[in-house]
Amino acid sequence: EDQVTQSPEALRLQEGESSSLNCSYTVSGLRGLFWYRQDPGKGPEFLFTLYSAGEEKEKERLKATLTKKESFLHITAPKPEDSATYLCAVQAHSGGGADGLTFGKGTHLIIQP
């Protein structure tokens, strides 16, 4: 069974204080690893897809990396508007199309001014 564990569950940072969020996973044949951001009362917003170990992607203050067992979301010099819940999900290869995404419980990030 595919599993995703995110840590920490919650993180409070000062504006400008860089940090990393962790996503550990076990999956029977990784098709892709996804990072989403979710604001209260809204649907998840896509951030990144990573497909193979060693891959990195960047967008503004965010950088996602992938190894064979975990992924990190690095946040550099965060701003209050980066406050949100960050979700990690994996998708396995399937004989009949794509499997559904298996999500972690998320990291609730608060950036204080």
Place this chain on the structure above:
Amino acid sequence: KAGVTQTPRYLIKTRGQQVTLSCSPISGHRSVSWYQQTPGQGLQFLFEYFSETQRNKGNFPGRFSGRQFSNSRSEMNVSTLELGDSALYLCASSLEGAVAFFGQGTRLTVV
């Protein structure tokens, strides 16, 4: 380009009733997936439809069902509602095998 549209946004139902939720995918997307989000369990996969056929199904009871129409719009139905079915129901659409884009969700409250 319009995003994924879910209706209604909020719904209150009584135990034992049934409910139907609707999802209009991004234009050109033929894959539609449904997820349930609760504080305790997080986001859990319900099922995925592609070209009007259910291709994958999560670990939910048969009270949860869905369908997809020829224009890729999808509906999910929950029969004999239970208090534990209270959740945010999210729909996502994608090109086959590509990134899933989510709608804003339908907040279902069962009383």
